[in-house]
Amino acid sequence: MIRIEGLTKSYGNALALRGVSFQVPRGQVVGFLGPNGAGKSTTMKILSGFVTPTSGTAHINGIDVVEDSVVSRRLIGYLPENNPLYEEMMVLDYLEFAADVRGVPRIRRKERIRSAVERCGLGSVLGKDIQQLSKGYRQRVGIAQAILHEPDLLILDEPTSGLDPNQIVEIRNLIRDLGREKTVLLSTHILSEVQSTCSRVLIISDGRVVADDSPEQLSTAQGGTVTVVLASRSGAALEPGQVRTVLEAVPGVTRVEPGEAEGSGTLGFRLRYGQEDIRRALFEASVRHDLCLLEVKRQHVSLEETFRKLTGGEAANPETAPRAA
Numbered sequence: 001m002i003r004i005e006g007l008t009k010s011y012g013n014a015l016a017l018r019g020v021s022f023q024v025p026r027g028q029v030v031g032f033l034g035p036n037g038a039g040k041s042t043t044m045k046i047l048s049g050f051v052t053p054t055s056g057t058a059h060i061n062g063i064d065v066v067e068d069s070v071v072s073r074r075l076i077g078y079l080p081e082n083n084p085l086y087e088e089m090m091v092l093d094y095l096e097f098a099a100d101v102r103g104v105p106r107i108r109r110k111e112r113i114r115s116a117v118e119r120c121g122l123g124s125v126l127g128k129d130i131q132q133l134s135k136g137y138r139q140r141v142g143i144a145q146a147i148l149h150e151p152d153l154l155i156l157d158e159p160t161s162g163l164d165p166n167q168i169v170e171i172r173n174l175i176r177d178l179g180r181e182k183t184v185l186l187s188t189h190i191l192s193e194v195q196s197t198c199s200r201v202l203i204i205s206d207g208r209v210v211a212d213d214s215p216e217q218l219s220t221a222q223g224g225t226v227t228v229v230l231a232s233r234s235g236a237a238l239e240p241g242q243v244r245t246v247l248e249a250v251p252g253v254t255r256v257e258p259g260e261a262e263g264s265g266t267l268g269f270r271l272r273y274g275q276e277d278i279r280r281a282l283f284e285a286s287v288r289h290d291l292c293l294l295e296v297k298r299q300h301v302s303l304e305e306t307f308r309k310l311t312g313g314e315a316a317n318p319e320t321a322p323r324a325a
């Protein structure tokens with residue numbers, strides 16, 4: 001559905017995209033994550049035909065978005081960042097106007113608007129001016145205008161930004177519902193949103209894609225910690241330094257830190273690991289060294305930690321951030 005190859009974009013001397021490539025097959029709901037200024041909106045604007053790339057190509061369903069932007073735009077429903085709407089218009093008038101702009105044939109217009117209104121839950125506000133609406137309802141109007149022409153691909157730039165928690169849940173449910181029949185690319189800063197809505201995550205930092213995987217795999221690939229509580233099998237006193245040496249030698253363990261014990265005669269440690277699951281090797285080492293594992297608890301790195309690691313932490317701004325790996 002989407003094929004992007006070697007996309008670059010410079011605004012004057014500033015390079016917003018430094019060679020972005022990815023593909024999205026039909027039917028996926030993809031979360032596009034990245035710190036401020038990473039290049040998410042620029043990528044989405046290029047796909048939607050509002051910005052021309054400096055180099056590289058982008059295709060929607062095989063249609064070049066630069067060469068054939070009139071055709072490619074028909075395949076896309078786009079909700080821009082900040083959702084610009086005509087505030088003084090009534091919701092119904094605005095949707096009629098949007099259907100006209102989108103080239104929805106007159107004969108189909110009524111039915112398409114009815115369907116978008118129903119899907120986005122706008123029935124009760126059709127007669128209101130847009131300026132009277134809450135931010136949540138405005139986002140629904142923005143999504144309704146994006147689906148009027150029944151596009152196969154939805155590009156949603158921060159659809160839940162500025163919403164309260166209830167509104168966020170409602171818009172998320174709407175996106176999940178739309179994702180059952182459409183391909184969706186949505187950008188967000190909210191990591192939990194990606195976990196609850198998306199089957200795939202693309203992380204972009206400083207104009208480059210730095211990760212592309214399912215939310216679960218992304219966390220797993222970054223490793224995590226295993227907390228253990230150990231006792232001696234024979235009843236002999238445990239010597240912390242010796243036990244630590246045993247644990248450090250377990251294949252896959254990258255660091256051993258002190259952890260919580262469970263009472264006298266026990267020792268607790270926190271073991272950091274990379275990609276490998278260390279639990280089997282840990283069990284075997286314990287048996288070999290006459291140790292009894294009273295507790296083993298594994299925790300993957302959270303998506304939030306993964307994001308910070310891949311994007312250079314809080315200072316992840318193209319002007320100031322260290323270049324991501």
Ligand SMILES: Nc1ncnc2c1ncn2[C@@H]1O[C@H](COP(=O)(O)OP(=O)(O)OP(=O)(O)O)[C@@H](O)[C@H]1O
Nearest residue numbers: 011014016034035036037038039040041042043318
């Ligand atoms: N019209 C423009 N003129 C000059 N620079 C721009 C323009 N639009 C974007 N940029 C710059 O390009 C870079 C990427 O911006 P972009 O808006 O694509 O990032 P983003 O990931 O969407 O950020 P945010 O999460 O803050 O919306 C930033 O450094 C930004 O300042």
